[in-house]
Amino acid sequence: MIGETAGVNPAWLDLPVRTAVPALWRALEERGAAVLEAPPGTGKTTLVPLALAGLVEGLPREVEDGAHARRVLVAEPRRLAVRAAARRMAWLLGEPVGERVGFTVRGERKVGPRTVVEVVTTGVLLQRLQRDQELAGVDLVLLDECHERHLDADTALAFLLDVRAALRPELQLVCASATSDTAAWARLLGGEAGEPAPIVEAHGIQHPVDVVWSPPPRPVRPPQGLRTDPALLEHVAATVLRALRERDGDVLCFLPGTGEIARVAGLLGAVRDTVDVLQLHGRADRAVQDAALSPGARRRVVLTTSVAESSLTVPGVRSVVDCGLAREPRTDHARGLAGLVTVRSSLATGRQRAGRAGREAPGAVYRCWAEAEDALARALPTPEIMQADLTSFALQTACWGAPGATGLALPDAPPSGAMAAAHTTLAALGAVDAEGRATGRGVRIARTGLHPRLGRALLDGAALVGEQQAAELVALLSEEPPRSLGEDLAAVRRAVRGSKDPYAARWREEVRRLRRHPDAEEPPQQVGDAAAAGLIAGLAFPERIARARTPKAGQPRPEPGAPAAYLMASGTAAATGAGSALSGAEWIAVAVADRPAGSPSARVQLAAVTDEATARRCAAALLTDRDEVRWAVPPGSRRGEVAARRVASLGAVELATEPIAAPDPALLRAALLEGLATEGVGELLTWSAEATGLRQRMAFLHRVIGDPWPGVDDRSLLERAGDWLEPELSRARRRTDLERIPTATALARLLPWASGAAGRLDELAPERITVPTGSRIRVDYSTDQPFLAVKLQELFGWQDAPRLADGRVPLTIHLLSPAGRPAAVTGDLASFWREGYRAVRAELRGRYPRHPWPEDPTAAEPTRRANPRR
Incomplete structure (x- = not known):
């Protein structure tokens, strides 16, 4: 006691x-x-x-x-x-x-x-x-x-x-x-x-804490992904020095991650003769952790992540420097990428951090942002369940007997999209059945204490590369190694094996733990270091197995060490960095990647060289053979055509192709419809004058009357392709077959025959109008307002032009000169004869003296001819 x-x-x-x-x-x-x-x-x-x-x-x-x-x-x-x-x-x-x-x-x-x-x-x-x-x-x-x-x-x-x-x-x-x-x-x-x-x-003894607003002297860029503006870190280091000058006691400085901690520690080198600078985070050596959590012999600056916000007491602290940033998980379920991002910390987090300055005596918090920015901050941190990868959570609940977390009393329900993505991953690993219940394999994976992906790699990999190699590689993936060791997983493993730093010590402990979880079902095979790295990474992340993109025609292959472009089986583009040892490999298995904001592709951070055989073995569930029939533009051509081929693929990565002579009719029909959608019904089909006129008349009636007259714009025609392009579409095999379809005949199939309205087409939207001379003039429906273009002399005595669509729309008259040039436009002939005709007569009678220009056109005989010569 x-x-x-x-x-x-x-x-x-x-x-x-x-x-x-x-x-x-x-x-x-x-x-x-x-x-x-x-x-x-x-x-x-x-x-x-x-x-x-x-x-x-x-x-x-x-x-x-x-x-x-x-x-x-x-x-x-x-x-x-x-x-x-x-x-x-x-x-x-x-x-x-x-x-x-x-x-x-x-x-x-x-x-x-x-x-x-x-x-x-x-x-x-x-x-x-x-x-x-x-x-x-x-x-x-x-x-x-x-x-x-x-x-x-x-x-x-x-x-x-x-x-x-x-x-x-x-x-x-x-x-x-x-x-x-x-x-x-x-x-x-x-x-x-x-x-x-x-x-x-329980009411604590909280000493007063002065708030000192200390925004950077110049604007800093907001964080992007894991990147923090160096200018902010320089300002944080300067603020730490300010706190040392203005206050007694130790300084506790909050930063988002270990990279920022190391950067600020480097900037504080000038005070190391009189002040101990400690870097406190979850990966720190235990001696450093003990030193940070015990009173020091001299003043200290403790640079820390969120680990010191509430659950740890750092004695001697009188000043807190808060950079205002934190790390939160984010998952891109569409691309299968998960990681941490740097965000603005919440108001509650700010209060927690500030409270550290007043635990033992009055203190101060230096906030490295402007007070006004608090108005935009969140009140509370976002619960991890709302934004994290839920694969481990889903397996835990499945093993508990609550698939999908149904019936569990959780503070917040998991997002359905994230749970669906987790179920898909677990099903691919064989960890759950179709109903989401844990399988025996799923239980074994869960008992490793690892993320299900890594648990699968450990259990399956032990049988392929041996227990020791599997444990060593999985241990590297369970706690990401320092970025300074490079991108090549096999090289990182060799470096850690020979190292005595804190990371290597933790790695060896994890290897010993993982060796207690073998589940090999066959004798281990002898596999080299490089091959083992590719196999374990591929087992853990099969959808991230990637193949180098083939350069387009005329483009050179990248030089060794130059950034190289890859396509992952998930369909996500990826790229290695400059100087990467992975560049030049045809196949890689990507273990760690992120997607910087605004980047079109993921950035490879840790991967292993592999080969196609290993890729097929690790991602067997992603192997497919499919017939692909689509509309494509052949190289060197501008005209699309049907392309039919049989494709063997690993997810989105094509392995082999061969042409198909007789493609499936359903796929062929879909490809032809794709061509119509891509190039347009009006462009790919051949439209005669008759077909164009019918389409314009039908469009006019649809616009003015509506039902039962159908829309005939490209989108509507594409949607109803089966109603008007059959049976020609079913017989078509290539572009030329589409071009030969009689569009006038086909389009007539869309007329409202069932209602009987089709029989009134010529009444409602006549193709031609008979004018007083007996001429049958074609009505132009190409514009919103249909019009009749006719020589002025043919309309003498005509008072009213007919109205279209059951009298809804007046027919516009384009009056032409004897030479066929526009002379006037009117929708009211009677008014034109009274008011407009005199001006036209005065202008044109001298130019066309052989044609009649009566003073009273309403009483004159219409004519198509000139006056006879005398």
């Missing part, structure tokens, strides 16, 4: 959360579940688990010597937080880690026979729940940092609620949050009864 060593480590007396423990105990006794709302630094992560286990003297439920202590499981979102919490609790008890307090993270476990409080990652908790749904021997589970909305934490909570409802109602559950938005957690923990679980508040 702490009481036994209280004189040694009385620090628990100063933790503000101790006053909330009695209320938390009462809530658990009454309801079995509760929400603990406690700001950072109050002791919710360290004192509460000890108190709930009965190890704290003077607090309720203290366990007497020799009595059975309650077993408490504490789940943290990060490995760094797990180790730190276990170390802090053991220190409070005055004993080493592994006695009454232990921890488990992937690949490392420190527990003993006396351990009653065990700290684990949420990922480890999920693995335990899948193996033992009852969590036998565990009395209480505390889910810490629920407000961070990590996907594993949300999933674990849903599974634990299932356990309480169906198997172990006595299992107690606490959700601990550092923020005040706890109502949703209370509703979830309340269960189907409808009454929210109790919320127990």
Whole structure:
């Protein structure tokens, strides 16, 4: 008990959360579940688990010597937080880690026979729940940092609620949050009864924190993908130096990722003689982590990612420098690319970061942006379930017996599109059946603790390249190696093997863990390093197997080391970087890629050289043989034609082709329709004057009357191709067959014969009009207003031109001179004879003296002839 060593480590007396423990105990006794709302630094992560286990003297439920202590499981979102919490609790008890307090993270476990409080990652908790749904021997589970909305934490909570409802109602559950938005957690923990679980508040001692707005002196570019403007990082480094000058104590600086941390650390080289600069992140060496989480002998600058926002206490901090950026997952389901992007951090994240400056004494936060920008920031971080790759989540829920997460009490439902993409991936891996239920293979994949893709590569790869090689390569893919090692997976593996840096040490630990998960069904084959790398990467990411694009005619092949273009089996274009060792390879298996904003192709970051045989083996599910009949423009031609070929492909990558002499009629018909759509009905078919006139008349009636007269524009004709182009279309095989179709006859099939309206075509839209001389003049329907072009002398005595479409549209008259040139336009002949004729007569009678120009045209005889010579 702490009481036994209280004189040694009385620090628990100063933790503000101790006053909330009695209320938390009462809530658990009454309801079995509760929400603990406690700001950072109050002791919710360290004192509460000890108190709930009965190890704290003077607090309720203290366990007497020799009595059975309650077993408490504490789940943290990060490995760094797990180790730190276990170390802090053991220190409070005055004993080493592994006695009454232990921890488990992937690949490392420190527990003993006396351990009653065990700290684990949420990922480890999920693995335990899948193996033992009852969590036998565990009395209480505390889910810490629920407000961070990590996907594993949300999933674990849903599974634990299932356990309480169906198997172990006595299992107690606490959700601990550092923020005040706890109502949703209370509703979830309340269960189907409808009454929210109790919320127990612990009020911390938060010292005042001055806010110093410190925007960059000049504009900086917003982040794109993983890229942060170097100008912002220079300003952050300058702000750190400013904080060192203006304030006492240590400086905690928040940056989005390890690359930015390294950049700012380099910019702080001038102060290293007097200040320790520590780089704290999930991949940091444990010695660095320990140094950052312990008081220093001199002033320190701790450069950190989001790991230090709430679940870790960095002692001695009086100033926080916040760059205002964070990393969030993003998944491009259409291209099968997932990764992290840099975004503007939320207001809640900003408050969490600022609070670090006031944990031990008054402090200050330097915010590297203008205050006005907060108006555009999100209030809360986006839950991971709303934007992450859900393949692992979908497999977890399937193994739990809830395919598609149906029936689980989740804070937010998973997006349907992301779940559909996850199901497609899992089905291709053989991990789920058609209904989404986990297969035996899926269960084995889930038990590796890896992403399902990597689990598949480990299990299948061990049989092909041996357990050791499979484990080494999968370990490289499970924690992405430093970018400085290059793009070639095989070369990266050789470099890490011979390295002693922190990454290599973690890699070796993971290799040892993975070697405990072989599932080989045949003796391993002897495969070289390079071939093994391609095979494992291909097994993990079959849709990212890529083939070099063939240069277009006249274009040279890229030189070795030059950027090379590839097409992945998924259909996504990809490119290697300048100087890449992969350039020049015909086939590569891409393990890591991203798609920079605005880029037409993905950027290869880690891949392995492979060959077609390996590609076929790894992506057998993507192999297809299909007949492809389409409309295409042959090289050197401008005219499209039907192209029919049989294609063997690996997804979108063509492997081999051969021509088809007699293509499937349905495919052929579709190709011809594609040609009509591409080149246009009006261009590809041959339109005689008769056909053009009929189409214009039908278009006029459709425009003026509507039904039953059909539309005859290109789109309408294409949509109804089967109604008017048959049977000629069914007999067509090539372009010339389309060109020979009698379009006038074909178009007449669209006339409204069934209603009888077709018989009125000549009445409603006559092809020709008889004028007073007896001439039959063609009506021009090519414009919105139909018109009749006729010589003026032929209309003498005609007062009214006929109206079209049952009198709806007046016929416009284009009056022509004796030479056939336009003389006047009118829609009202009677008015023209009264008012316009005199001017036309005066202008033209001298030019055409042999033609009649009577003073009264309404009483004159119409004529087609000139006056006889005298």
